[in-house]
Amino acid sequence: MAEARKPRVIKTRPGISETPAGESDSSSAAVRSTSSKVSVAPLTDVPDEKPAARKFSVPRPGASRIKEKTEPKQKKAGAKAAPAQTDAPVKESGDGGATVLAFPMPEHKRRRRNILYSVAGVAAVLALVMGMAMFSPVLGVRTVVFDGQKLVGEGTLQLAVAPLINKPLPQIRESEVQELLGTVVQVKSSSIEARPPSTLVVHIVERVPVALLKNGEDYLLVDQDGVQLGSTKDPASALLPLIDGGTAAIGQDTFQAMTAVLANLPQSILSQLANATAKSPDAVELALADGRSVVWGNASDMELKAQVLEALLTAPMPTAEPGKPAPVPAKVFDVSAPRHPVTR
Known part of the structure; x- marks a missing residue:
């Protein structure tokens, strides 16, 4: 007679309880105990299946740990997606959500906006007034x-x-x-x-005429620039110094030098002049109506030369010393170097 077969003992991992074959607990199905690292999660009910056919799934070891690691990330992502709490006015959208319309404007920006609007308004009014004035027949x-x-x-x-x-x-x-x-x-x-x-x-x-320019039988009134201001047949009627040379002299250096000198002379001297000549721009000479002459030189130091010449012409005649002949009046006044004038 054959020996009775001993029950087979299945060794499990640490933490798994051993249950003899043939034994069962009070539950309808025996479930092998698993490691603490493994969780048993029953499947949800499958539609159109009988309750008896309900199945359970045993996750792989380490699945709970993966789930624990992924859940915080999902929570963080959800926290970012959540709308921020704000006091700004909102408008309900058609699908039941909310859309932010505008945030409250800061006070300094509101003041700056009001100032800009005011300036723009004033500028518009001024432009309108100026436009009306530009074309108004009034x-x-x-x-x-x-x-x-x-x-x-x-x-x-x-x-x-x-x-x-x-x-x-x-x-x-x-x-x-x-x-x-x-x-x-x-x-x-x-x-x-x-x-x-x-x-x-x-x-x-x-334009002020400074000289008479002899041009044939006519005498032209010219200013410092040589512009002709009129003409006359009688030179005595103009009371201006005479320049000979005709219209061809206008624009030349000597003519410009003479007219520049005549334009800077005071009226008290200008009224005594008979004519003006110049061999070069640096050698202008003036002839007075009483026969005396003035060596003017070039056109530098015009005001100083005019003051020195006026002082020399108005100076009293020197008195004769006893027993000596009377001094001869000066006939030539050289003011080409006004700080050291010479008379002879």
Whole structure:
């Protein structure tokens, strides 16, 4: 007779209890105890299956640890995705969510915005007012007043600026007035002054004749630049020093030197001059009406030379010493070196 078969003992890992074959506990199914590192999680109910066919899954060892490691990351990701709590006004979206519309504006930004709006408003008003003034017929020129003219007549000047009548004052430019007066040779320069609502004042700087330029039978009145301001047949009527050479002399260096000297002489000396000559720009000589002459030299130190010459011409005659002949009056005044003048 065969010997009875002994029950087989299955050795498990540490932590797993041994259960003899054939024995069962009070539960409907025996489940082998596992390591503390392994968790037993039952499967969810599968639809359309009988309760008896319910299955359980035993996770692999280490699965719980992987789950523990991944869950914090999921929580962190969820924390980032969660909307931040804010007091900003929100608007409900169509799907039930919320969308942030705007954050409250800081006080300094609100003040800066208000200042910018105010400045823009003021600039717009000023632009509108200036635009209306530029084209308003209320500010149209009705009267033109001239100041400073002596040689040219009022009628000639009024005729030259006739195109400015009825033109708005803000549109009139100084360059435009100078261009209109360019046809009047006596006018050297001009400046304007607006007097609303309808008056324009033009300040005239005239050219001053400094010499008579002999040109054949005529005598031309010329200024320092050689501009011809008029003509005469009688040189005595102009009371100006005479320069010979005709119109060909205008623009030459000697002519420029002579006219520069004559333009800087005081009227007290200029009225005594008979003529002016120059062999070169550095050798200008003046002849007085009483026969005396002046060696002027070049065009340097003009004011100082004029002061020294005036003092020499107005100095009293020296008195004769007893027993000696009377001194001869000076006929030549050399002021080419004004700090060391010479008379002879």
